[in-house]
Amino acid sequence: MRTIKILDTTLRDGEQTPGVSFTPEEKLKIAISLDEFGVDVIEAGSAITSPGEQESIRRIANEGLRAEISSYSRILKSDIDVTMKCDVDSIFLVTPTSRLHIKYKLGTTQGELLEKTLDCIDYCKDHGLIVDLCAEDGTRTEPEFLLRLMKEATEHKIDRYTIADTVGTAIPERIHEIFSILGKEAKIPLGVHCHDDLGMATANTVVAVNAGVSMVNVTVNGIGERAGNAPLEEVIMALKEGYGYNFRIKTEEILKLSKMVEKLCRIPVAPNKAIVGGNAFTHEAGIHVDGILKRSETYEAIKPESVGARRRFVLGKHVGTKSVRKMLEDDGIKANEQELREILKHIKYMGDKGKRVTNVDLQAIANSVRGVKIKRAIELDELVAVAGNKFTPIASVKLKIKDREVMESSTGTGPVDAAIKAIEHATRDLPFELTEYHVDSISGGTDAVVQVMVELKSKDRVITAQGAGTDIILASVNALVNGINLITGK
Numbered sequence: 001m002r003t004i005k006i007l008d009t010t011l012r013d014g015e016q017t018p019g020v021s022f023t024p025e026e027k028l029k030i031a032i033s034l035d036e037f038g039v040d041v042i043e044a045g046s047a048i049t050s051p052g053e054q055e056s057i058r059r060i061a062n063e064g065l066r067a068e069i070s071s072y073s074r075i076l077k078s079d080i081d082v083t084m085k086c087d088v089d090s091i092f093l094v095t096p097t098s099r100l101h102i103k104y105k106l107g108t109t110q111g112e113l114l115e116k117t118l119d120c121i122d123y124c125k126d127h128g129l130i131v132d133l134c135a136e137d138g139t140r141t142e143p144e145f146l147l148r149l150m151k152e153a154t155e156h157k158i159d160r161y162t163i164a165d166t167v168g169t170a171i172p173e174r175i176h177e178i179f180s181i182l183g184k185e186a187k188i189p190l191g192v193h194c195h196d197d198l199g200m201a202t203a204n205t206v207v208a209v210n211a212g213v214s215m216v217n218v219t220v221n222g223i224g225e226r227a228g229n230a231p232l233e234e235v236i237m238a239l240k241e242g243y244g245y246n247f248r249i250k251t252e253e254i255l256k257l258s259k260m261v262e263k264l265c266r267i268p269v270a271p272n273k274a275i276v277g278g279n280a281f282t283h284e285a286g287i288h289v290d291g292i293l294k295r296s297e298t299y300e301a302i303k304p305e306s307v308g309a310r311r312r313f314v315l316g317k318h319v320g321t322k323s324v325r326k327m328l329e330d331d332g333i334k335a336n337e338q339e340l341r342e343i344l345k346h347i348k349y350m351g352d353k354g355k356r357v358t359n360v361d362l363q364a365i366a367n368s369v370r371g372v373k374i375k376r377a378i379e380l381d382e383l384v385a386v387a388g389n390k391f392t393p394i395a396s397v398k399l400k401i402k403d404r405e406v407m408e409s410s411t412g413t414g415p416v417d418a419a420i421k422a423i424e425h426a427t428r429d430l431p432f433e434l435t436e437y438h439v440d441s442i443s444g445g446t447d448a449v450v451q452v453m454v455e456l457k458s459k460d461r462v463i464t465a466q467g468a469g470t471d472i473i474l475a476s477v478n479a480l481v482n483g484i485n486l487i488t489g490k
């Protein structure tokens with residue numbers, strides 16, 4: 001099968017997500033990760049935007065990355081001049097082609113537009129740029145005009161021709177029609193740029209590839225204007241798993257990349273998001289867990305390891321005995337059939353009340369059902385946390401660790417961070433790592449009960465624990481202490 005190339009536009013279209021703005025350092029960090037990941041082209045920004053943007057693009061272009069570095073530009077010589085000052089390899093030269101855009105946005109004609117576009121292409125080529133000509137709103141343009149533009153632009157030596165579904169209005173049949181027509185005549189590689197306004201971005205991108213496109217435009221987590229762009233993770237895995245296309249990238253790094261972008265753009269990935277969502281490989285239902293334990297393909301589309309993710313089993317009202325037994329065994333608890341049924345009853349009861357059931361809850365349930373009393377290895381004795389506008393947040397804790405008193409303090413970015421760090425310092429000899437921290441406000445208002453969920457990792461084992469209350473610092477510390485007791489208690 002063909003090898004498909006990736007143009008990642010997380011740093012340009014992705015940054016046009018409402019509310020998202022990366023610092024130059026963040027942009028460079030993302031660019032380096034994309035390069036290590038193996039994307040072919042990094043669209044680093046739109047040079048004309050601001051001096052800061054130009055600086056960002058220039059730094060990325062001069063970082064010595066393997067990927068081709070590109071900048072977005074309109075068909076204006078002033079834009080192109082600024083782009084060239086950023087030391088990029090290529091230009092993503094955007095020309096609006098639909099009658100709607102030509103008439104109402106530019107107030108010009110097809111003929112004039114064509115002339116201006118070819119003129120700009122010549123200007124870019126004279127200055128040694130690789131030119132990726134993009135037909136903006138291309139999917140709402142007559143194929144005859146797209147074809148004419150492609151033929152003439154090819155004579156003017158463009159390097160790639162990309163059709164953009166700028167407003168996300170295309171359906172797969174339309175995409176297929178356009179690329180079938182262009183594909184027959186194309187002497188240069190074709191690209192596709194899709195948006196998700198109708199939830200079709202991935203499907204349209206895949207259809208375009210099947211019709212001959214060799215360069216897909218994507219963003220990490222599908223961020224982008226309005227409903228976003230075609231998500232990198234979905235496009236790659238759909239093309240690879242569904243059709244057998246090849247990529248020069250490490251799919252095992254997908255989740256890491258997704259998490260990094262999620263953190264830097266401060267837009268949480270929805271739990272039910274394909275490939276990278278928190279629930280993408282999480283199973284609760286008893287029937288599913290039973291099937292997966294026998295053979296993972298029964299209820300998993302792809303192997304979690306193939307994108308660097310991990311399979312998780314969670315507890316709730318849909319669980320069955322087999323998964324509970326497995327989770328108890330992971331905690332070193334061997335319950336008999338009768339105990340198991342009793343434990344399951346408790347879990348379902350909590351689930352029916354709408355409660356989440358963590359590993360710590362499971363252990364507590366199992367212990368009470370089996371009449372086992374376990375002395376907790378770690379207890380919180382004292383906690384003080386101070387924050388304000390004039391000094392660095394600081395917290396100190398006194399813990400009883402196996403009857404020994406340990407005191408520690410730490411500063412942090414806020415009182416919660418300081419308190420968590422103080423606990424981590426006090427328990428530094430214990431083999432665990434805090435891998436996730438999440439807060440939910442259960443009721444509204446400043447006196448709301450918050451629920452803190454933490455995930456801890458120790459070797460291959462991952463467990464969840466929670467703490468709740470109206471005091472977010474105490475709830476956080478309790479969640480962590482509960483988790484440490486479980487993960488280091490065995």
Ligand code: MN
Nearest residue numbers: 013166193195
């Ligand atoms: Mn776009």
